[in-house]
């Protein structure tokens with residue numbers, strides 16, 4: 001068996017990681033409530049794989065006093081990272097490498113500065129969703145990038161990328177994870193708040209009723225990216241590069257119910273603090289006004305206050 005992995009947050013990405021690593025590594029999936037031992041993964045091609053995956057609550061781990069893991073992956077939503085991490089903190093040597101799998105850019109800098117051990121951030125385009133306590137669907141194969149925000153721990157990032165790659169999740173260690181997290185955040189900011197507020201699928205943003213709103217968000221996001229010196233994935237730093245990226249993703253995910261819309265429909269807190277928060281904070285730092293992003297943030301806060 002290879003190194004042991006604790007995976008905190010048994011959502012879709014957490015369970016996808018557990019399914020992938022379990023055949024070759026010691027894996028413990030950690031969540032607030034107990035999950036069935038036998039977990040099933042359905043692939044997009046209709047294949048099915050059931051395997052036993054050790055699941056535990058933080059209380060059970062604390063009582064059992066297990067050997068600490070070689071890796072702690074945190075796969076909760078951004079706003080759940082702090083309370084979830086708090087439940088395990090006392091069990092972890094300060095040298096334990098953390099791997100943060102969140103969207104946005106909220107907890108990544110915070111934990112990178114605070115945790116004494118190595119902190120790696122992951123940005124993934126793997127598509128998965130939960131269909132029950134004991135099953136997930138791996139809907140689309142993607143790619144995962146792993147790196148440290150300060151360009152440190154290169155060998156560790158490479159070792160983890162190789163392990164994930166061997167486990168079937170295409171992964172590359174990179175030295176520009178900050179840029180990649182902000183690029184993903186830019187796309188998320190242009191799509192997620194609008195679809196969550198209007199209760200629509202991504203593709204509906206192409207319609208006359210919403211397209212100008214998307215354009216307005218892109219203009220503000222592109223201005224912030226330019227000030228933060230984040231180039232688009234095509235290497236361009238002009239508004240057109242961001243426009244092309246956002247409309248491509250809308251096209252490619254036209255049938256999707258975006259994650260923020262799913263959160264609103266389920267009455268869960270959204271990731272607005274992790275997605276809009278860093279953009280609005282960066283705009284303020286640069287003395288830039290971003291009325292559209294601020295209005296979206298307020299509208300989402302109002303929606304969340306209802307439940």
Ligand code: PAF
Nearest residue numbers: 188191192253256258259
């Ligand atoms: O959050 C999501 O759902 C996705 O990141 C995206 C790109 C908005 C597509 O649905």
